[in-house]
Amino acid sequence: MSALASRSWLAAAALFALFFLLPVAGLGLRALTDGDVASELRSGDSWRALRLSLVTATLATALAALLGTPLAYALARSGRAGSRLAAALIDLPIVLPPAAAGIALLTVFGRRGYLGGPLEELGVSLSFTTAAVVLAQLFVAGPYFVRSAYAGFRAADPRFEGVAYTLGLSRWRTFRSVTLPLVRPALAAGAVLCWARALGELGATLLFAGSLPGSTRTAPLAVLNAFESAAGLAGAVSISLLLVAVALAVMVALSRVTAPGGPYR
Amino acid sequence: MTLRADFGSRVGDFGLEVGIEAADELVVLYGPSGSGKTVTLRALAGLQRVDRGRIEIGGRVVVDVAAGVERPPQERRVGYVVQEPALFPHLDVRANVLVGVERSPEAHARYERLRAMLHIGGLDGRRPHQLSGGQSQRVALARALVRPTEALLLDEPFSALDEALREEMRGELLRLRRELRLPILFVTHDLREAHLLGDRIAVLDEGRVLQFDSRDEVFRRPRSRRVAELTGVRNILAGRVEGSRVVVRGLALALPADRRPPPGTGRVDVGVRAERCVLRRLDPDGALPENCFVAQVVEDLAFGNAHLLRLEPEAAGPSVLVEVASRPYEVLGVASARRWVVELPPADIQVMPPAGPEAVP
Numbered sequence: 001m002s003a004l005a006s007r008s009w010l011a012a013a014a015l016f017a018l019f020f021l022l023p024v025a026g027l028g029l030r031a032l033t034d035g036d037v038a039s040e041l042r043s044g045d046s047w048r049a050l051r052l053s054l055v056t057a058t059l060a061t062a063l064a065a066l067l068g069t070p071l072a073y074a075l076a077r078s079g080r081a082g083s084r085l086a087a088a089l090i091d092l093p094i095v096l097p098p099a100a101a102g103i104a105l106l107t108v109f110g111r112r113g114y115l116g117g118p119l120e121e122l123g124v125s126l127s128f129t130t131a132a133v134v135l136a137q138l139f140v141a142g143p144y145f146v147r148s149a150y151a152g153f154r155a156a157d158p159r160f161e162g163v164a165y166t167l168g169l170s171r172w173r174t175f176r177s178v179t180l181p182l183v184r185p186a187l188a189a190g191a192v193l194c195w196a197r198a199l200g201e202l203g204a205t206l207l208f209a210g211s212l213p214g215s216t217r218t219a220p221l222a223v224l225n226a227f228e229s230a231a232g233l234a235g236a237v238s239i240s241l242l243l244v245a246v247a248l249a250v251m252v253a254l255s256r257v258t259a260p261g262g263p264y265r
Numbered sequence: 266m267t268l269r270a271d272f273g274s275r276v277g278d279f280g281l282e283v284g285i286e287a288a289d290e291l292v293v294l295y296g297p298s299g300s301g302k303t304v305t306l307r308a309l310a311g312l313q314r315v316d317r318g319r320i321e322i323g324g325r326v327v328v329d330v331a332a333g334v335e336r337p338p339q340e341r342r343v344g345y346v347v348q349e350p351a352l353f354p355h356l357d358v359r360a361n362v363l364v365g366v367e368r369s370p371e372a373h374a375r376y377e378r379l380r381a382m383l384h385i386g387g388l389d390g391r392r393p394h395q396l397s398g399g400q401s402q403r404v405a406l407a408r409a410l411v412r413p414t415e416a417l418l419l420d421e422p423f424s425a426l427d428e429a430l431r432e433e434m435r436g437e438l439l440r441l442r443r444e445l446r447l448p449i450l451f452v453t454h455d456l457r458e459a460h461l462l463g464d465r466i467a468v469l470d471e472g473r474v475l476q477f478d479s480r481d482e483v484f485r486r487p488r489s490r491r492v493a494e495l496t497g498v499r500n501i502l503a504g505r506v507e508g509s510r511v512v513v514r515g516l517a518l519a520l521p522a523d524r525r526p527p528p529g530t531g532r533v534d535v536g537v538r539a540e541r542c543v544l545r546r547l548d549p550d551g552a553l554p555e556n557c558f559v560a561q562v563v564e565d566l567a568f569g570n571a572h573l574l575r576l577e578p579e580a581a582g583p584s585v586l587v588e589v590a591s592r593p594y595e596v597l598g599v600a601s602a603r604r605w606v607v608e609l610p611p612a613d614i615q616v617m618p619p620a621g622p623e624a625v626p
Contacts, residue, residue, distance in 0.1 A: 157350055162312040164353075165338035166345040168412060169365045177364065181355040 027241050036234030037241070040226075046239045048214060049222035050246065056130065056218060057198035060137035064145040064194050069187065072146050073175070076153030086150050093143040101140055102207025109135065109208070132209035133216050137198035145187075145194035152186020153179070192254050196247060219243045268416045268448040272318030272328065274308050281305065281472040287416070287448035291438075293463030293480075294452045296495065300469040302452040306418045309450070310345045311338030323415025344409025347420045351405040352393040359389040362408045372411050379407040382444070383437070398426045399434060410445070417449045424455070435461055456497050460484065468492050485613070490534045490620045499539035499573075499586040503619070506530040511616055515581035519555050519611050526616050534617045539573065539588040541613035544597065545606040557608045558582030562599070567591075572599065576607055585609075 031037045040046060075086035093101065109116040109126045116126055126132050156179055164174040180187075202220040209216040211225055219239055226235030271284040281301045285292065294302040307313035309320060311327070315335070320328035322343060327336040338345075352361045362379075366372035380386045383403040393401060402422050409417060419438075423431045435458065442449055453459055459466055460480060467477040475495075476488045487493035493501055504513040506526050511518050513535055526533060547559065560576035572594045574587045585607060589599060599605070 159347060160350055160353060162307070162310070162338070163345060163347065163350075164364075165312065166310050166341070166343055167365055167408065168339045170339060173365065178353055182353075184355075 024244060027237055027244060030233075030237045031241050034234055034237070037238045040235045040238035041242070045213070046219075046222065046235070046242055049217055049219045049239060050242050052130070052133075052214070052217065053199055053219040053243070054246065056133045056137055057141075057195050057201075059134045060141060060198045061145070061191050061195040063134070063138050064142040065187065065191055068142060068146040068190075069149055072149035073153050073179075076150050077158070083154075086146075090143045090147040090150065093139060094147070096140075098140055098201065098203030099207060102136060102204035105132075105136060105139060105204060105208040127208060128210040128212065128216060130209075130215050133205050133218060136204040136208045137201045140201050140204050141194045141197035144197050145190040148186050148190025148193060149183065152183035152190070155186070156182045188254065192251065196251070199243065199247060266323045266415055266447055267321070268309070268323070268450070269321040270309060270319070272308060272315045272320055272330075274304065274313055274315050274317075276304055276313070279304070279472060281308070283308075283469075283472075283474055285450075285467055285474065285477060287450060287465070289446045289448060290464040291442050291449045291451055291462055293459045293466045294450060294469055295456070295459040295463070295466050296454065296469030298454055299471075301472040302454075302469055303420055304472075305469070306345070306420050306450060306452055309341075309416070310343050310418055311336060311341050312345075325415075342413055342415045344406075344412070344414040344417045345420075346402070346405045346409050346418070346422050348422055348425050351401045351422075352396075352408075354393050356393075357389065358385070358391050358393075358396070358404050361393070361404060362411055364408075366412055375411050376407065379410055382441070383407050397430075399430045402426070402434060403437075406441070414447065417445070417447050419449065420452045421454070422451075423458075424453070431458075438462065468495055470495060484538075486615055487536055487617065490536070490617050493534070493536040493615065493617060497538070498536040498615075499588075500535075500537040500542070500583070502535045502537070502583045502585075504533050504535040504616070506533055506616070511535055511614070514578065514583045516558050516578075516583070518609060518614055520614060520616065521611050524611075524614070524616060532619045534619050536615040536617055537585070537609050537613055539586045540571075541610065542585060542587040543608040543610060544574075544587055544589055544593075544599065545608060546597065547602075547604050547606055553606065554608070556611060556614075557606050560585070560605060560607050561603050562605065565600070574599070576605065579604070582607070 075082045108114050111120050161174050164178045211217045211221045223236045223239045267288050269286040274281045281304050283305050308315050315328050327341050385403050423434045463480045466480050466483045468475045476492045502513045504511045509525050559579045562574050563577050564575035566573045572589050577584050
């Protein structure tokens with residue numbers, strides 16, 4: 001490649017990188033220069049929304065890990081039929097638009113939904129509660145965990161398990177002390193992705209859980225609400241800034257665990 | 266201790282039918298890739314379903330399909346070592362060896378002995394990625410042997426190592442075999458390795474055991490053309506039995522009395538290893554001795570320690586490959602003359618049932 005060509009290549013790459021970096025920098029700049037943002041940051045609303053987001057996203061991720069790990073393992077070890085089912089299961093919620101996901105959840109778990117109706121009669125109401133937020137996030141973000149875990153189990157050589165069996169390790173012991181540690185990086189990566197996706201979840205939550213301050217108004221919903229309210233851009237910027245800062249901090253802290261090759265290199 | 270197995274197993278459209286047994290000896294399962302060696306070991310270890318037959322390890326029946334017995338791998342007491350992946354990457358050496366037997370004082374005591382025996386003292390805290398290939402395999406062996414083991418199953422354990430290390434590990438294994446007193450089944454597709462290690466050799470091809478005999482028997486007396494091909498017999502010639510002799514391209518070869526095929530045999534394949542053929546100087550006046558013919562060198566490949574010569578007959582006799590070690594090659598002065606007498610010694614001629622008509626040129 002000539003020097004000129006490689007320089008224009010570099011310029012194009014730099015432009016595209018700026019496209020991502022500039023908006024984030026814009027958020028920060030706006031916060032520094034706009035006094036309203038600073039005062040919004042000092043108000044409790046932003047922080048309450050952020051706390052709700054952190055709690056629900058973490059719960060959704062924990063549920064995804066708890067239920068998704070056995071599912072991913074079963075799919076990964078079940079041959080060709082399993083891999084086809086896995087592809088469908090994992091990709092469908094990812095390609096489903098979040099708004100449609102919210103409606104889908106309502107049809108099943110809503111007050112008059114197929115399951116929500118009978119539950120309502122038992123006195124259990126899901127929609128428009130914090131539990132609904134977690135369910136919406138689990139539905140939208142859980143597949144990211146399952147996908148990563150599935151890939152991890154697929155990549156974990158089943159001969160490790162065979163060798164472990166000949167060493168006298170039971171199936172459960174083999175899973176716990178051989179297979180699981182082997183796929184830990186994939187599980188961690190999946191959990192981080194799932195958590196990040198859950199943290200940003202908006203559409204499904206809005207339709208299935210609503211935007212009730214304190215119980216279902218997560219940070220992304222608070223951004224939307226502030227943007228449409230008197231606080232306007234200043235309020236939206238302040239919450240967005242908090243979201244970005246928290247997400248970045250967590251991503252950086254976890255990047256060591258989820259690095260390719262994992263903690264065994 | 267003994268291992269006795271006679272079973273059938275299917276993997277997809279691959280069918281395996283194996284009969285094999287081993288006492289306190291090293292039995293090599295030798296064959297090309299895809300011949301069923303690995304599946305055989307996996308079936309013995311309990312990692313592959315068996316559809317028919319019986320497997321007995323250390324006097325215990327671990328599989329008897331007719332009686333509905335199929336013990337899981339955890340209860341078979343076999344040490345199973347594969348080339349890759351040898352060790353669990355997330356555990357250090359000590360944890361790898363003692364996984365599952367951490368609380369057994371016997372295992373700890375055995376580990377102390379094995380550490381010395383396998384020269385892996387001082388590696389305890391290392392992670393597998395910090396070990397050399399040879400060290401990994403030693404640790405994998407220790408891990409297999411630290412538990413009560415009735416048979417050792419080794420699936421090409423050294424094939425990922427470089428040649429020098431492989432040589433060293435083979436030596437170690439032979440020493441270990443003397444100390445262990447266990448049936449050891451060793452899978453390889455390497456002919457030299459099979460010859461070096463095997464007390465007995467089972468030659469596998471397409472899921473069948475073609476021959477299971479002592480090493481020398483397999484190498485000197487291949488029972489079929491396919492075994493001869495697989496064990497590196499370079500001269501496989503079409504012949505016809507006539508009386509007590511076998512005629513190959515107009516040359517009537519004498520056979521030892523105990524090796525004569527029954528009368529009326531007709532067409533046969535004749536196998537002679539290249540390194541068993543003898544090259545003699547041409548005596549212009551003398552008559553040709555028995556099993557000899559005059560031939561010309563048409564090709565001479567030097568392999569360092571030996572030369573492989575292709576010789577074409579001048580009159581009667583087959584075209585043959587003859588291997589001459591480099592020292593006799595120089596003493597005879599093979600390079601200086603084209604015409605030689607080739608002798609196919611009677612004791613080194615193996616008469617085998619003929620291959621199908623399409624296989625004979």
